[in-house]
Amino acid sequence: EDQVTQSPEALRLQEGESSSLNCSYTVSGLRGLFWYRQDPGKGPEFLFTLYSAGEEKEKERLKATLTKKESFLHITAPKPEDSATYLCAVQAVRGSARQLTFGSGTQLTVLP
Amino acid sequence: DGGITQSPKYLFRKEGQNVTLSCEQNLNHDAMYWYRQDPGQGLRLIYYSQIVNDFQKGDIAEGYSVSREKKESFPLTVTSAQKNPTAFYLCASRDGLGRLGYTFGSGTRLTVV
Numbered sequence: 519e520d521q522v523t524q525s526p527e528a529l530r531l532q533e534g535e536s537s538s539l540n541c542s543y544t545v546s547g548l549r550g551l552f553w554y555r556q557d558p559g560k561g562p563e564f565l566f567t568l569y570s571a572g573e574e575k576e577k578e579r580l581k582a583t584l585t586k587k588e589s590f591l592h593i594t595a596p597k598p599e600d601s602a603t604y605l606c607a608v609q610a611v612r613g614s615a616r617q618l619t620f621g622s623g624t625q626l627t628v629l630p
Numbered sequence: 631d632g633g634i635t636q637s638p639k640y641l642f643r644k645e646g647q648n649v650t651l652s653c654e655q656n657l658n659h660d661a662m663y664w665y666r667q668d669p670g671q672g673l674r675l676i677y678y679s680q681i682v683n684d685f686q687k688g689d690i691a692e693g694y695s696v697s698r699e700k701k702e703s704f705p706l707t708v709t710s711a712q713k714n715p716t717a718f719y720l721c722a723s724r725d726g727l728g729r730l731g732y733t734f735g736s737g738t739r740l741t742v743v
Contacts, residue, residue, distance in 0.1 A: 561720050564731030620672035
């Protein structure tokens with residue numbers, strides 16, 4: 519059974535204080551690891567897809583990395599507008615269908 | 631702009647009532663999904679469909695039903711058999727292999743009154 523565990527559950531940072539969010543996973547036949555941002559009362563917004571160990575992707579203050587067992591979302595010099603819940607998900611093939619299994623998310627609060 | 635439209639944004643259900651959540655996409659995606667999100671939990675898969683007139687149960691399909699008569703539409707019915715339906719429901723679609731990620735709608739919050 520595919521499993522995704524995110525830590526910490528909640529993180530409070532001061533503006534400018536860099537940190538990392540962790541996503542550890544167990545999956546048979548990984549077909550991509552996804553990071554999403556979700557604001558309260560809204561649907562998740564796609565950030566990155568990573569496919570192989572060693573791969574890195576960046577977008578503004580965010581950088582995602584992938585190893586064989588976990589992924590990190592690094593946030594450099596965060597701003598209050600980065601406050602949101604960050605979701606990690608793994609895509610695998612079950613039968614003939616590609617499906618996502620999600621972690622429970624990390625709720626990030628950036629204080630001014 | 632292409633995207634997924636979910637309606638209504640808020641929905642209230644009385645005990646014993648069936649309700650239908652709408653999901654429409656204009657992205658020309660073949661695969662569509664319904665997820666349920668509860669506080670402090672990850673998204674859980676209810677149903678998915680890879681092509682028109684075909685759909686499969688996800689991890690928590692009991693008490694739900696779907697149809698896929700058109701490529702653009704994937705409505706979800708929450709039946710009276712679903713004993714704990716209060717949750718945030720999200721519809722998503724995927725392009726091809728999913729390299730551009732799954733696109734999500736803005737969600738429907740269902741509350742039992």
